[in-house]
Amino acid sequence: MTVVTTTWAEAPAVVEEYAVVVSPDVDVKSMDLERVRRLFLLRERYWRPGRSVKLIFSEDSVEPRSFLLERIYRMNYSGLRRLIVEKLYQEEIDLAPKVVASDEVAVAFVASGRGLIALVRTTATTGAGAKVVAIDGVLPGMPGYALRR
Amino acid sequence: MRLGTLRRRAVKVATALCLSAATLLIPPVARADDGDSAEPTDEPARPIGREFGASDIAPRLSLHGFADVTATAYFDDVDGVGTSSRNYFALGELDLFLVSHLADNVSFLSEIVFESDTDAEVAVELERIFIKYTVSDRFWISLGRHHTAFGDWNETYHHGLLLQPTVARPEVVQFEDHGGVLPVHSVGFALGGRVFKRSWGFEYAANIGNGRGPTSRDVQTGSDLNDQKAVTLRLTASHEAKGRLLFGPMVHFDKIPPNPAVPGREGELTERIVGAYLTYRDDRFELLSEYYYIRHEDNLTGARYNSPGYFLIGVVDFGKLKPYGGYDRLDVDTDDLFYGPEITPLKRGLVGLRWDLNSFNALKFEFRHDIRPGVHSNGFVVQTAFMF
Numbered sequence: 001m002t003v004v005t006t007t008w009a010e011a012p013a014v015v016e017e018y019a020v021v022v023s024p025d026v027d028v029k030s031m032d033l034e035r036v037r038r039l040f041l042l043r044e045r046y047w048r049p050g051r052s053v054k055l056i057f058s059e060d061s062v063e064p065r066s067f068l069l070e071r072i073y074r075m076n077y078s079g080l081r082r083l084i085v086e087k088l089y090q091e092e093i094d095l096a097p098k099v100v101a102s103d104e105v106a107v108a109f110v111a112s113g114r115g116l117i118a119l120v121r122t123t124a125t126t127g128a129g130a131k132v133v134a135i136d137g138v139l140p141g142m143p144g145y146a147l148r149r
Numbered sequence: 150m151r152l153g154t155l156r157r158r159a160v161k162v163a164t165a166l167c168l169s170a171a172t173l174l175i176p177p178v179a180r181a182d183d184g185d186s187a188e189p190t191d192e193p194a195r196p197i198g199r200e201f202g203a204s205d206i207a208p209r210l211s212l213h214g215f216a217d218v219t220a221t222a223y224f225d226d227v228d229g230v231g232t233s234s235r236n237y238f239a240l241g242e243l244d245l246f247l248v249s250h251l252a253d254n255v256s257f258l259s260e261i262v263f264e265s266d267t268d269a270e271v272a273v274e275l276e277r278i279f280i281k282y283t284v285s286d287r288f289w290i291s292l293g294r295h296h297t298a299f300g301d302w303n304e305t306y307h308h309g310l311l312l313q314p315t316v317a318r319p320e321v322v323q324f325e326d327h328g329g330v331l332p333v334h335s336v337g338f339a340l341g342g343r344v345f346k347r348s349w350g351f352e353y354a355a356n357i358g359n360g361r362g363p364t365s366r367d368v369q370t371g372s373d374l375n376d377q378k379a380v381t382l383r384l385t386a387s388h389e390a391k392g393r394l395l396f397g398p399m400v401h402f403d404k405i406p407p408n409p410a411v412p413g414r415e416g417e418l419t420e421r422i423v424g425a426y427l428t429y430r431d432d433r434f435e436l437l438s439e440y441y442y443i444r445h446e447d448n449l450t451g452a453r454y455n456s457p458g459y460f461l462i463g464v465v466d467f468g469k470l471k472p473y474g475g476y477d478r479l480d481v482d483t484d485d486l487f488y489g490p491e492i493t494p495l496k497r498g499l500v501g502l503r504w505d506l507n508s509f510n511a512l513k514f515e516f517r518h519d520i521r522p523g524v525h526s527n528g529f530v531v532q533t534a535f536m537f
Contacts, residue, residue, distance in 0.1 A: 034348050034389055044345060049285040052253050074432050078508040085508075085536065086312060088211060090305060091281060091291075094248050094256035095209065 215309030217241035321458030363408035379403035392431025416449025454485035
């Protein structure tokens with residue numbers, strides 16, 4: 001969802017808003033930002049016993065200066081590649097995350113899969129079956145939502 | 150412990166086999182449409198697909214390798230003798246590392262190292278190999294040969310020099326066959342888990358294994374000379390804010406069998422190691438510090454030998470350039486016959502510059518000032534470390 005905010009003193013500012021989407025079997029409705037970072041940084045690997053966390057990236061989300069890289073990973077694409085290699089090497093993961101063509105495809109996969117999570121533009125979640133997770137109890141589009149820039 | 154030294158011919162065959170397996174390579178971040186043609190097409194990109202049968206007839210396998218080449222120039226000032234110099238090129242370890250996904254909660258990892266020695270022969274060493282069962286974040290268990298849960302360095306960097314900031318491992322966490330004082334490998338089982346509470350995390354890790362052999366180089370891989378198992382426990386607290394802070398203590402207990410071949414080592418040794426570590430990482434700065442206190446008590450004579458060691462390394466991240474500096478010290482007790490004469494005390498100050506040419510290749514330039522008993526040395530080291 002793209003939100004346009006206007007104040008009398010400023011020109012309109014376009015705000016990019018992002019949503020964390022998870023598969024329907026993931027029993028999570030809200031999470032804090034620390035947990036979002038832990039999941040994407042592959043530090044927290046299981047939703048519950050026996051059900052691992054599987055990351056899906058869209059091509060857009062790993063572009064230079066993407067929201068995912070800047071705000072969640074706080075690193076560039078090279079850093080992300082290095083992180084994945086290190087996690088494999090440290091036996092924290094045994095498969096690299098998948099990258100799909102677009103946010104819409106990522107949402108479709110998350111919606112049809114199990115244990116999947118992705119960070120996508122809010123506009124890509126419209127009408128899709130994936131669960132949108134509230135961040136600190138706030139859903140996208142609501143005042144105070146954290147995943148915006 | 151070395152599994153065996155093979156002639157070059159045998160190594161060539163083994164290398165060829167491993168490289169053949171590279172056809173199964175999975176890129177670090179796997180593109181879901183990697184299998185599509187490189188030719189432009191108007192058709193929409195197909196979502197994740199899979200090669201027919203790939204996950205039905207065999208588990209998915211990821212193979213990577215690490216290697217390095219190092220040039221060293223050392224200038225020694227030997228007390229009462231004078232100065233001398235050493236300079237040489239050295240091939241590092243060729244490290245083939247495989248990870249396989251057997252099931253959602255079962256995985257396999259092996260790390261096979263080819264290492265050339267001064268006789269131009271190549272040794273093959275199985276550094277890590279284990280199968281891991283993960284129940285949840287709170288509990289996993291694995292069986293095989295592991296890197297022991299000492300501090301952060303030993304379980305973060307392993308054998309791939311590309312991943313570590315400096316040219317070499319700090320002296321106190323050196324590998325057993327490189328003159329190390331700690332039992333950094335453990336054959337047996339390992340277990341661990343972690344829990345999170347907002348920005349805090351708490352983690353435990355333990356090893357129960359065969360323990361050490363009669364000398365400090367020995368890792369008992371196929372048997373154990375005594376019934377007592379070596380036990381290691383590490384606890385970690387972590388905090389996330391601008392950066393990530395990790396710290397915690399560790400302890401290790403073992404009974405080391407006698408070594409009748411060495412006069413004075415007829416008795417069994419009780420080994421106790423206590424230590425602590427603190428690591429901080431953010432997008433600009435990294436601090437790595439670990440301390441160990443190793444005590445050996447001869448159960449026959451009652452003699453005690455104490456060998457403390459520690460290191461402190463700081464790294465500043467300017468993107469591709471990462472200057473670093475640190476202090477590395479090992480006060481090994483030279484009367485401890487378990488270690489042998491080749492392991493000597495060391496005080497080392499180092500400064501260096503790491504230059505990441507890309508994600509998979511780094512150049513490191515390092516200056517060291519070493520003080521060993523009777524010898525002061527200045528060393529200049531250049532290393533290229535890479536993965537493939």
